[in-house]
Amino acid sequence: MIEVNDIHKSFGDNEVLKxxxxxxxxxxxxxxxxxxxxxxxxxxxxxxxxxEPEKGTIVYDGxxxxxxxxxxxxxxxxxxxxxxxxxxxxxxxxVEGNVMFPLEMFTKQSKSEMxxxxxxxxxRVNLIDAHKRYPAQISGGMQxxxxxxRAIVMNPKYLFCDEPNSGLDPKxxxxxxxxxxxxxxxxxxxxxxxxxxxxxVMEIGQKILFLKxxxxxxxxxxxxxxxxxxxxxxxxxxxxxxxxxxxxxxxxERN
Amino acid sequence: xxxxxxxxxxxxxxxxxxKKPTKWRIMKSLILKEIDELxxxxxxxxxxxxxxxxAVVTIQTALNLTNPIIPKNLIGFTARQxxxxxxxxxxxxxxxxxxxxxxxxxxIGSMRVTEQIDALEVMGINALNYLVFPKIIAMLFYPFAIxxxxxxxxxxxxxxxxxxxxxxxxxxxxxxxxxxxPFHITYAFLKTIVFALLIATIPSFHGFYMKGGALEVxxxxxxxxxxxxxxxxxxNYVLTQLLLG
Numbered sequence: 001m002i003e004v005n006d007i008h009k010s011f012g013d014n015e016v017l018k019x020x021x022x023x024x025x026x027x028x029x030x031x032x033x034x035x036x037x038x039x040x041x042x043x044x045x046x047x048x049x050x051x052e053p054e055k056g057t058i059v060y061d062g063x064x065x066x067x068x069x070x071x072x073x074x075x076x077x078x079x080x081x082x083x084x085x086x087x088x089x090x091x092x093x094x095v096e097g098n099v100m101f102p103l104e105m106f107t108k109q110s111k112s113e114m115x116x117x118x119x120x121x122x123x124r125v126n127l128i129d130a131h132k133r134y135p136a137q138i139s140g141g142m143q144x145x146x147x148x149x150r151a152i153v154m155n156p157k158y159l160f161c162d163e164p165n166s167g168l169d170p171k172x173x174x175x176x177x178x179x180x181x182x183x184x185x186x187x188x189x190x191x192x193x194x195x196x197x198x199x200x201v202m203e204i205g206q207k208i209l210f211l212k213x214x215x216x217x218x219x220x221x222x223x224x225x226x227x228x229x230x231x232x233x234x235x236x237x238x239x240x241x242x243x244x245x246x247x248x249x250x251x252x253e254r255n
Numbered sequence: 256x257x258x259x260x261x262x263x264x265x266x267x268x269x270x271x272x273x274k275k276p277t278k279w280r281i282m283k284s285l286i287l288k289e290i291d292e293l294x295x296x297x298x299x300x301x302x303x304x305x306x307x308x309x310a311v312v313t314i315q316t317a318l319n320l321t322n323p324i325i326p327k328n329l330i331g332f333t334a335r336q337x338x339x340x341x342x343x344x345x346x347x348x349x350x351x352x353x354x355x356x357x358x359x360x361x362x363i364g365s366m367r368v369t370e371q372i373d374a375l376e377v378m379g380i381n382a383l384n385y386l387v388f389p390k391i392i393a394m395l396f397y398p399f400a401i402x403x404x405x406x407x408x409x410x411x412x413x414x415x416x417x418x419x420x421x422x423x424x425x426x427x428x429x430x431x432x433x434x435x436x437p438f439h440i441t442y443a444f445l446k447t448i449v450f451a452l453l454i455a456t457i458p459s460f461h462g463f464y465m466k467g468g469a470l471e472v473x474x475x476x477x478x479x480x481x482x483x484x485x486x487x488x489x490x491n492y493v494l495t496q497l498l499l500g
Contacts, residue, residue: 048377077379088370102378104281 001026002047002158002190007056009042016042017053018214027188029181029204031195034211035236041162043211044194048160049077060158078106081151081189083161083180087143089135089150095122096131099149106154121149125179141172145179152183159184161193165200177203198237201225210236226250265460272388272456275381282389289393293355293455294400300354301347305338305404308346309411312337317421327422331430334412336439343404344443345491348450351397352483356458359390360479363462364472372463387459397451398444405443446494450487457483 002024009017016039024030032040045051047058049065057064060076068076089098096118103114122128125145130138135146144164151159161180165173181204184191193200201208205222210233218230225237226247238244276282316333363386366372375382409431417424461479465471 050373050376074379077377080377082374082377084370084374086369088374090371090374091365091369105278105378105380 001061002192003057003059004047005057005059007043007046007053007058009039009046009051009053016214017046019056020211020214020216021056022209022216022219024190024192025207026190027185028191028206029184030190030192030207030209031201031205032192032209032211033196033201033236034217035196038211039214040194040196040211044160044162044192047192048080048082049073078102078154079157081154081156081159083144083147083151083159083164085163085166087135087140087147089143089146091135093134094131095127095133095135095138095146098135098146099131099153102150102154117153118149121153124152124183125149141168141176144168144172144176148176148179148183152187152189155187157189159189159191161191161195163195163197164193165195165197170199173197173199174203180204181206198240201237264464265457268383268387268460268463269456271381271383272391273384275384276388277380277385285385285389286392289389290396292358293390293393294396297351297355298400298403300350301400301404302407304347304350305343305408306411306414308342309334309338309408310415312342312408313412313416313427314419314421317416317419327426328430328433330416330422331412331427332433333430334416334427335409335431335435338408338412339405339439339443343401343408344447344450345487347401347404348447348454348487349484351450352454352458352487353480355394355454356479356483357476359455359458360462360465360476361472363387363459364465364475365469367463367465368468368472383463386463387456390455390459391452394451394455395448397454398447401443401447442494442498445498446491449490449494453483453486453490457486 004020004022004024006019006021007017008015008019020039020043032043034040042051046053052066057066059065060079063072063076065073065076090101093101099118099121100114103109103117107114109117118131119128122131125148127142127145127149130142130146135143138146148164159180164180165176168176177200180191180193183189193204195201202222205225208218208220208222208225209216210218210230212232218225218228218233220228225233227250228234234247238247277285313330313334316330320327320329363372366386372382372386375385413424413427416422416427422430458476458479461475461482462472465475
């Protein structure tokens with residue numbers, strides 16, 4: 001579980017996060033949504049420890065990040081997996097090399113133990129046949145799955161995803177969403193996903209945090225988001241005609 | 256002020272490179288890979304440039320020594336001094352600032368653009384140590400490449416001098432042995448090591464701290480080449496004054 005207490009983060013005079021308080025539960029897919037410039041990426045980077053908030057605390061299963069010693073911070077980082085927007089696979093390594101990389105860096109496992117672990121996670125993401133290929137030789141959806149495999153290979157306690165299905169067709173995007181949700185439940189990890197994809201919100205939004213201008217505007221579940229009367233949320237959620245129709249149907253049904 | 260800030264950041268980067276070292280097993284393979292990419296893949300261009308530079312220096316010296324009182328072996332002497340003291344270490348290093356330097360900036364810059372450096376940092380890896388340290392160690396083998404450049408440069412001079420009929424082979428070899436000061440070799444290698452460190456670190460700095468997209472990677476490569484060349488020329492002057500002055 002991750003507890004965030006009143007975090008503030010500025011860049012020069014620009015205060016990006018103005019005091020966000022929330023919590024992300026274990027075994028659930030927690031989504032951060034909001035318009036561009038609402039502070040989603042900065043918030044996620046604070047959770048990852050890449051940015052240090054000026055004020056407030058982030059507590060990972062009882063340990064406040066700001067109070068940890070550098071060695072403890074490093075250990076905590078090794079318990080985090082991250083799926084980047086552009087996958088961020090090392091292009092000079094094969095799929096297998098990318099997934100094996102964290103094991104080589106942080107464990108003392110033998111080559112065969114590492115190979116077994118890599119095979120098992122590649123199998124989990126349905127990529128066992130692509131292990132000898134380079135990132136440039138596989139599709140965007142496959143790259144995302146490799147990124148997920150790399151993120152979970154160390155059995156992380158926390159999984160962070162930045163726009164995991166951006167640039168993917170809707171069908172592949174749903175596959176990636178479902179894979180993340182299955183892995184979250186299977187490995188019982190705390191997953192935080194930064195997205196503005198409404199399909200993801202509907203599919204896997206077990207907890208949703210809506211940010212606006214660096215502040216928490218609303219939080220709830222994917223079931224609650226369609227019922228809320230919060231103007232900023234409805235404005236964001238029903239920005240497309242399709243979702244406007246969905247809301248209309250919902251209102252008509254309710255009446 | 257901006258330049259001072261950049262110079263400060265550069266020295267902070269150098270300090271960070273040596274912190275939190277990567278596992279030796281992994282570092283060893285990274286170093287070997289960089290030796291292959293930075294040194295061995297540059298040998299061809301070093302040999303090519305050195306041969307023709309040596310040849311041109313010899314021809315120009317011969318054409319300018321028209322006085323019959325001046326001994327012909329002076330052509331060999333001049334070729335040796337020019338190639339060992341300046342052309343092999345400095346001129347080739349400026350070419351390498353373009354070839355190796357732009358490779359370093361663009362490879363690290365591309366990793367920055369595609370979030371690969373962020374991925375390393377999220378994993379708790381010292382990205383500077385992982386990416387820059389192997390390049391610094393690999394570039395310590397650069398004097399080996401320059402020594403080949405020196406040999407080939409002098410050989411180019413001999414080929415041009417003898418085949419062009421400017422002097423005999425015996426005169427050229429006699430000139431090579433004339434007033435030989437072994438410290439000149441030490442001086443040439445000392446400055447080659449300094450240039451190697453500049454070629455490894457300045458382009459790394461520009462790649463690592465670049466912001467933007469693919470276009471900025473290109474701009475960073477150009478900027479890195481300019482600043483590496485400037486640093487080499489200044490270092491050349493300072494080292495020459497300190498060691499020979």
